[in-house]
Amino acid sequence: MQWMDKFIDFTSLKHFHYLFELALIWFFVKIAGHLSKRIGQPSVMGELLAGIILGPTILGWLHPTPLIKELAEIGVILLMFIAGLETDMKEFRKSAFASTLVAILGVLLPFLGGFLTGIWLGFNTSTSAFIGTLLVATSVSISVQTLREMGKLQSKEGVTILGAAVLDDILGIIILSLVIGFTADTNGGGVVDLFILFSKIILFFVFVWVMGKKVLPWAFHKSTDLMTSEIILTFGLITALGFAYIAEMMGMAGIVGSYFAGLMLSLTPYHEELFAKVETLSYSFFVPIFFVNIGLVANISEINSTLLGQMILLTIVAILTKLIGGAIGGRLAGFNQRSAFGIGAGMIARGEVGLIVGSIGLSKGLIPHDLFTATIVIVLITTLVTPPLLKAFFSNHKKIASPK
Structure with a gap:
């Protein structure tokens, strides 16, 4: 094979291996998404499985890399921007x-369930509290993609899931800060950190309101x-990444x-044009990488x-706990039983939020x-x-049930 080495410089080619990896991801994501829809499931199901198949668990053709991870982060940011x-x-x-009820019950039940399960399994109080915190996490990006494919994202249930997920994330961050603050040996530093966190959250929403209404x-x-091309798209991307x-x-x-x-x-009057252009960019480049990356980081072996x-x-x-908590919240808000459980199902996925929380727990020694491997x-x-x-x-579900 010496003639092949002379014909192709494999040493220098290694620097461009990411080009092959990206092409492989896009190809398999589209094929897997198509096959998933052929059997009556959302395409996102196949896209997630593509990451597992291509990753360390089965074929080992792809592995998590800094480039894939960063592109995946942009993918989920743009997915939520859309x-x-x-x-x-x-x-x-x-x-x-309805979103508030779903978020509160969707936080309380998983936290208590995780904490009590941790105690029952023999973990200490700090680790059990963190297990509860981990189960609080919700990644609505998977639900967003699935609901969009089903034409339900703008339904009463879809909007409730989106609103609850935002509140869920805020409550989850507060609980995470409480757990870290009260388990840290800092002589009250945890309380100070918690006060600072609350101040930052309030400041963030003031910033959002001022920017959204005025700037x-x-x-x-x-x-x-x-006088430049695609200025609306560019300013939209600047806004999405800047806010993130x-x-x-x-x-x-x-x-x-x-x-x-x-x-x-x-x-704003620009939302339709912006939506169409960001959707094309995101779903052709960034979003597929995000879905595959979830499968890559989980080496089940x-x-x-x-x-x-x-x-x-x-x-x-x-x-x-997420299914029942969300369903109870939905029922209390006036949704029928099927819609309420659908809302609860939309809150189940932990996704990248769960991975982020898990990595924080590992780094803090909680x-x-x-257990972190099991968390993945x-x-x-x-x-x-x-x-x-x-x-x-x-x-x-032809007739969308609305809350009373």
Whole structure:
């Protein structure tokens, strides 16, 4: 094979291997998405499984890399930006009460369930509290994609899920800060950190309101005078990434910032043009990488027999507490039983939020490494069961039940 080495410089080709990896991701995502829809499931189901098949668990053709991880983060930010652009504020206001009930019960039940399960499994109070915090996490991006495919994103249920997920994220961050603050040996530093966190959250929403009402409409109007191409799309991307960065700066998840960026821009005359262009860019480039990356980070082969029982139990608790908590909230808000359980199903996926929370727990020493590995699988399973459950509750659901 020496003639091949002379013909092709494989050493220098390694620097461009990412080109092959990206092409492989896009190809398999589209094929897997197509096959998934052929069997009556949302395409996102196949896209997630593509990551598992291509990743370390089965074929080992792809592995998590800094490039894939960063592109995946942009993908989920843009996915939530699109969700914000699609949100009908009139419907959002109508669903505020329902979203609040779903969020509160969707936080309390998973936290208590995770905490008590951790105690029962023999973990200490700090680790058990963090397990509860981990189960609080919700990644609505999977639900957003599934609901969009089913044409239910702008339904009463869809808007309720979106609103509840935003509140859920805020409550989850507060609980995470409480757990870290009260388990840290800092002589009251935890209380100070918590006060600072609350201040940052309030400051963030003040910033969102001022930018959305005063600055963004003016900035987009002035941008149309610039003599350059795709200025609306560019300013939209700047807004999405900028809001995501500021949310991270304030101690919140970046997806909260991008969602509110889209929400504010949905009130401007440019939202239809912006939505169409961002959707094309996102779903052709960034979003497929996000879905595959979830499968890549979960190397299921690392799970040993000693963790299997804990993983199964925690997974069951993670699914049931979110499903039941969301369903109770939905019923209290006036939805019928099927719609209420559909809302609960939309809150099950932990996705990238669960992985972020898990990594924080590992770095803070709140959970051991083997439990973190099990956490990845729990996150993966909760993410995978969400699309078919949403499909089951919302398919052939012609008449959308609204809250009383």
